[in-house]
Amino acid sequence: MANKYFNINFIFMLIFIFSVAHAQIPDSFTNLTALPKDIGKKDLIGIMKNFTSSLGVRCNYCHAGKEGISDPQELSEIDFASDKIPAKDITRVMMKMTQSINNDHLTLIKEKNHLEKVECVTCHKGMAEPPKKLENILARQYEKSGIEAALKKYDELRAKYYGAYVYDFTFQPLSNFSDALINENKGEDLVNFFTAFLNKYDKNSWNAYLEIGKAYASENKFDEAKMNYDKALEISPNNENVMWFYDKLNKEIKKK
Ligand code: HEC
Ligand code: HEC
Structure with missing residues (x-):
């Protein structure tokens, strides 16, 4: 009652x-x-x-x-x-x-x-202004204040929105961000960014090793590039994406 x-x-x-x-x-x-x-x-x-x-x-x-x-x-x-x-x-x-x-x-x-x-x-998606693409937010922050600031922005957004229906926290946006910076010859900054990513979020991210390898390759640091592609393949054996970049690297080395 x-x-x-x-x-x-x-x-x-x-x-x-x-x-x-x-x-x-x-x-x-x-x-x-x-x-x-x-x-x-x-x-x-x-x-x-x-x-x-x-x-x-x-x-x-x-x-x-x-x-x-x-x-x-x-x-x-x-x-x-x-x-x-x-x-x-x-x-x-x-x-x-x-x-x-x-x-x-x-x-x-x-x-x-x-x-x-x-x-x-x-x-x-629950925001007054529709969320912008994560890679664009990072690129803008990088242009304004450098790679440390871009990383800090990523940390902030990830802490606040991971799992929410707002930003895409799969690896794709980071990969897009990386491609844009490689085109601008910013390999060294990318190595720092993805090394921090490995340490903070996922030490088994073959994606991050692949990006580090690509960044080294873009600077003609072939040994470092290979080392990182190897690590990516250790984590994800026979990964087609990694093997494609490995092939590309070997062809470049042959040409030189
Ligand atoms: C994102 C903007 C937005 C938010 C948030 C919002 N409104 Fe409105 N509201 C409008 C718009 C636009 C109109 C006018 C619609 C039209 O012109 O036909 C309106 C009209 C009204 C009117 C009619 C006013 C009149 O006399 O013409 C009322 C009452 C009202 N809203 C109540 C609320 C209440 C209560 C809330 C919160 C629960 C709320 N609104 C939240 C945008 C908003
Ligand atoms: C197709 C995508 C889309 C849909 C659907 C949409 N919006 Fe938007 N909205 C946008 C974009 C993009 C902007 C930012 C425009 C700009 O600032 O350039 C925006 C901006 C706004 C703003 C201004 C935010 C600010 O800065 O104050 C308000 C308010 C808003 N939308 C309300 C609504 C409401 C209410 C609805 C549903 C009736 C709606 N929108 C549907 C894409 C959309």
């Missing part, structure tokens, strides 16, 4: 909390240009909640405070009709863009049953 009593109280409490929140939101809307003007309150709140979770923000990311309130904390302090915050108008563009992707473009594909609808979260 005690349990049942608790449950009923709990449900009343939820209804109370919800109705307070609900009551702080106006019943009629005066400034809708993207949504249907006659949309019901329940539907509108559902859409707004979807925005907040898709972008990882609160209502006040898009909605400004009432007269004299610059940083509203309560719903009652918000002037929902105001367009003062630019993110609100950007959102209207985003709503039209998303609608157009789904209704004007994806509908042109015949087997459309196989496709999900594109939603805010498809691109935003």
Whole structure:
């Protein structure tokens, strides 16, 4: 019986909390240009909640405070009709863009049953600004402040987002980052980067040994390159990717 009593109280409490929140939101809307003007309150709140979770923000990311309130904390302090915050108008563009992707473009594909609808979260993944590609973030950090800074950035992002639906922590982005730097003759920096990667994250990463080998090869340090390709093959025997680079190296050595 005690349990049942608790449950009923709990449900009343939820209804109370919800109705307070609900009551702080106006019943009629005066400034809708993207949504249907006659949309019901329940539907509108559902859409707004979807925005907040898709972008990882609160209502006040898009909605400004009432007269004299610059940083509203309560719903009652918000002037929902105001367009003062630019993110609100950007959102209207985003709503039209998303609608157009789904209704004007994806509908042109015949087997459309196989496709999900594109939603805010498809691109935003819980972030106010959609996450940029990891290799681009690292490359930008490297250009600005060098390889130590790029490594630090990787550490930070990995600590915060590993396992989350935001950045790709497979080896592919690191491999792309590496290729870009090899093209700029930054082999030595790459050796440092991937040595740190081996020490910190995975001492059995054949991928990292391969990148170190490629970096040495790009600097004509053939013995070091071979040593690292050998280590990669020790971890992953007959790895086709490594063997391809090994062949390439042997051909280069022959030419010299
Ligand atoms: C990512 C931006 C964004 C977030 C976050 C957001 N909203 Fe909105 N909201 C909008 C946009 C854009 C409109 C206007 C839509 C239109 O023009 O049809 C709007 C309109 C409204 C309106 C109607 C205002 C009027 O009178 O025209 C209400 C009420 C509202 N939002 C409540 C909320 C609540 C409550 C939350 C938090 C749970 C929230 N919003 C979070 C972007 C946002
Ligand atoms: C196809 C991918 C895609 C979809 C879908 C999408 N967005 Fe965006 N959104 C972006 C990109 C890319 C940017 C960054 C634009 C820039 O700054 O150059 C952005 C920027 C924004 C911003 C500005 C962020 C800031 O810096 O303040 C808001 C707000 C936003 N989107 C809301 C939404 C909402 C709400 C939806 C769903 C209705 C949505 N977006 C759907 C790709 C998308």
